[in-house]
Amino acid sequence: MMDEFWTSSSSSPTGGDSAAGGGGAEASDDKKKEGEKDKPTSASADVDVSKALEEELKDLRAKSRRENAPFKRVDIGSRGTLYMVATEHAKNENDAKPLPTRVHDTVRAIMDDVDKTRRCKSRWLNRFLPVEDVCVAKLDDIKACAAPIIARHFGDPNDTAQDLPVYRYAVIYDHRICTKLDRLGVINAVVDSVPKRHVVNLDRPQIVIIVTHVKNSAAITVVHDYYELAKWNMSELAKPPEERMGQNEREKRLAEKEAAKKRKADDKADEEGADAKRAKT
Numbered sequence: 001m002m003d004e005f006w007t008s009s010s011s012s013p014t015g016g017d018s019a020a021g022g023g024g025a026e027a028s029d030d031k032k033k034e035g036e037k038d039k040p041t042s043a044s045a046d047v048d049v050s051k052a053l054e055e056e057l058k059d060l061r062a063k064s065r066r067e068n069a070p071f072k073r074v075d076i077g078s079r080g081t082l083y084m085v086a087t088e089h090a091k092n093e094n095d096a097k098p099l100p101t102r103v104h105d106t107v108r109a110i111m112d113d114v115d116k117t118r119r120c121k122s123r124w125l126n127r128f129l130p131v132e133d134v135c136v137a138k139l140d141d142i143k144a145c146a147a148p149i150i151a152r153h154f155g156d157p158n159d160t161a162q163d164l165p166v167y168r169y170a171v172i173y174d175h176r177i178c179t180k181l182d183r184l185g186v187i188n189a190v191v192d193s194v195p196k197r198h199v200v201n202l203d204r205p206q207i208v209i210i211v212t213h214v215k216n217s218a219a220i221t222v223v224h225d226y227y228e229l230a231k232w233n234m235s236e237l238a239k240p241p242e243e244r245m246g247q248n249e250r251e252k253r254l255a256e257k258e259a260a261k262k263r264k265a266d267d268k269a270d271e272e273g274a275d276a277k278r279a280k281t
Contacts, residue, residue: 078177078214082125100132101152104222111229111237120238127233129210131219137181142211143189146220150193153207153222157195168201169194170226175213186211203257 074083086103097105107130114120122128132152135145151157155164171187190209191200208226212219223232230236236244 076214076217081176081214083131098152100130100149104130104132106130107232108224111232111234114234114237115229118238118240120234122234126235127231129212129221129223129232131212131221134217134219137178137213137216137218139181139185139189142186142218142220143192145218146190146209146211147193149220149222150190150209153224154195154198157193159195164195164197167198167206168204169198169207169209170200170202170205171209171211173211173213178213178215181213186213 071084071086074085076083086099107128110121110128132149133145135141154167154169171190173181173183173186175181190211194209205226207222207224210221210223212221223229226232230239230244
């Protein structure tokens with residue numbers, strides 16, 4: 001067919017021109033048809049706009065949920081550490097307690113449930129500490145930040161009423177990814193805010209104040225029953241007491257220490273008795 005076309009067009013210039021013109025018109029018609037096919041219809045355009053609106057609404061809803069979420073994650077640049085912040089949206093209008101106290105009570109309820117059921121609610125989470133406030137990692141700032149937190153747990157240091165509770169307490173300083181502060185300086189800065197009626201007891205404290213120093217910040221935590229709840233380690237707390245890491249060693253060490261203290265007291269009593277007998281004679 002191609003040979004015949006070119007043969008007929010070469011035999012007559014006029015015919016050749018007309019044939020060429022006819023071919024050009026067909027080609028332009030084909031382009032128009034293709035353009036009409038590619039051009040979106042009004043129905044498809046409406047669908048595209050609808051999809052775009054739906055996506056935008058999803059983004060807005062997700063943004064609203066993030067902004068109004070009761071808890072938000074904060075990247076503190078420490079691997080293996082997850083820091084969550086309770087926002088103002090976590091408040092309960094029916095509960096007049098301050099937000100840090102509500103956070104502490106919530107975490108304590110979770111730990112008590114793990115202790116009771118022996119079931120850990122998280123696969124990867126270990127220590128679960130309720131941080132009540134954060135400040136710059138300087139001794140003066142740590143002291144000022146810890147004072148109101150300590151007052152919530154230990155009472156007002158200026159209160160002179162009778163029959164006030166007396167607690168055994170300890171202070172723990174933990175640090176990571178930072179230049180270590182003077183440990184004794186941090187402990188003294190915290191102890192200055194504790195009412196004098198309370199007693200330091202590193203072996204069996206009822207309340208433990210934890211200062212966690214990460215980079216340039218210090219997080220203040222106050223927890224009760226620190227060792228009884230396996231140092232607030234969920235995975236260890238889910239185990240029976242005899243299987244918890246370091247629990248047997250700690251109990252053994254405390255038993256030996258108490259036995260040594262008792263022997264020392266007995267020896268002192270014997271010496272005093274012997275001195276009294278010699279004085280009589």
